[in-house]
Amino acid sequence: MPVILTLWGDHETDEGQAIANMIQSMPLIVGLRLRVSSYHTLNLSTKFGSSVLVNPPIQQGSMLRQWAMENKTQINDLITQRAYLNRTSLLPQPTEDELCTIKEFLNLPMKKAYWIQGSPRFLDKSQRLWYNACSNCHKSFRAKPQWKIICTSCNKNVNILPRSRLTIELADYSGNLTLDLYDNDAQQLLPFTLPQIQELEGKHQLDYTAIEQAIESSILTCFVKKMTGNRGPADTEKYAAIIVHKANAAELISSTSRNSASSSTPSTNPLTAPESSNLTTSSTILNATA
Numbered sequence: 001m002p003v004i005l006t007l008w009g010d011h012e013t014d015e016g017q018a019i020a021n022m023i024q025s026m027p028l029i030v031g032l033r034l035r036v037s038s039y040h041t042l043n044l045s046t047k048f049g050s051s052v053l054v055n056p057p058i059q060q061g062s063m064l065r066q067w068a069m070e071n072k073t074q075i076n077d078l079i080t081q082r083a084y085l086n087r088t089s090l091l092p093q094p095t096e097d098e099l100c101t102i103k104e105f106l107n108l109p110m111k112k113a114y115w116i117q118g119s120p121r122f123l124d125k126s127q128r129l130w131y132n133a134c135s136n137c138h139k140s141f142r143a144k145p146q147w148k149i150i151c152t153s154c155n156k157n158v159n160i161l162p163r164s165r166l167t168i169e170l171a172d173y174s175g176n177l178t179l180d181l182y183d184n185d186a187q188q189l190l191p192f193t194l195p196q197i198q199e200l201e202g203k204h205q206l207d208y209t210a211i212e213q214a215i216e217s218s219i220l221t222c223f224v225k226k227m228t229g230n231r232g233p234a235d236t237e238k239y240a241a242i243i244v245h246k247a248n249a250a251e252l253i254s255s256t257s258r259n260s261a262s263s264s265t266p267s268t269n270p271l272t273a274p275e276s277s278n279l280t281t282s283s284t285i286l287n288a289t290a
């Protein structure tokens with residue numbers, strides 16, 4: 001799985017240049033104390049106190065080098081396909097033992113994201129299904145100006161664009177939580193496109209019953225984390241989905257009843273989330289300029 005590692009400051013000029021000079025040789029990079037962000041896709045960057053080691057003499061080195069040589073074609077293909085930007089490749093559908101129940105999730109330490117699965121319910125039928133946001137960092141803006149603006153959050157010169165946002169309740173047998181879904185994760189559940197929604201809203205003709213039915217006919221597998229930087233009151237916990245895989249509820253039920261042997265008790269293993277995944281694997285993608 002390719003992932004972007006961004007080097008900042010001295011790391012960019014020092015190790016970054018060294019890596020750029022030998023990038024063809026698929027160097028082994030070990031990053032210590034990196035920042036892991038799963039805000040939009042998954043990516044890594046250096047922060048104060050990070051260390052980046054290039055081709056360190058570590059025990060796992062020869063194994064990783066051999067792995068890189070054996071999979072060179074696939075690795076290069078993934079880089080060419082820009083798989084490091086593709087959320088579906090970065091966060092594919094988890095296996096059953098990577099799922100945790102909603103009750104377990106609510107009791108877990110909150111820094112990490114976890115996979116949960118459940119049935120969605122459309123909350124609040126008067127909710128607005130989109131908001132205007134910075135095209136770079138997704139900060140919300142009340143109005144959509146005609147011209148580019150400097151975003152007050154990321155300081156970039158950006159367009160303000162409408163972005164889908166859907167708030168649902170996700171429930172499994174153990175519990176439920178309120179979850180915000182964004183962009184395509186929200187859009188895939190809705191029977192209308194975003195321009196259609198805006199147009200129908202304007203005419204007060206948006207069919208909320210159709211939306212409710214579309215949403216409630218699916219089963220969602222979501223990589224979820226608690227929202228930080230609270231917008232609401234402190235006592236209402238907010239959760240956001242980093243990615244959502246949708247399955248059709250009817251199809252899923254018929255397939256699990258066909259192999260009922262596998263629909264055993266749900267696993268209690270929470271996902272060892274990408275936050276803690278093996279950061280020492282050969283990461284040959286480098287984005288030293290961003």
Ligand SMILES: [Zn+2]
Nearest residue numbers: 134137151154
């Ligand atoms: Zn911004």
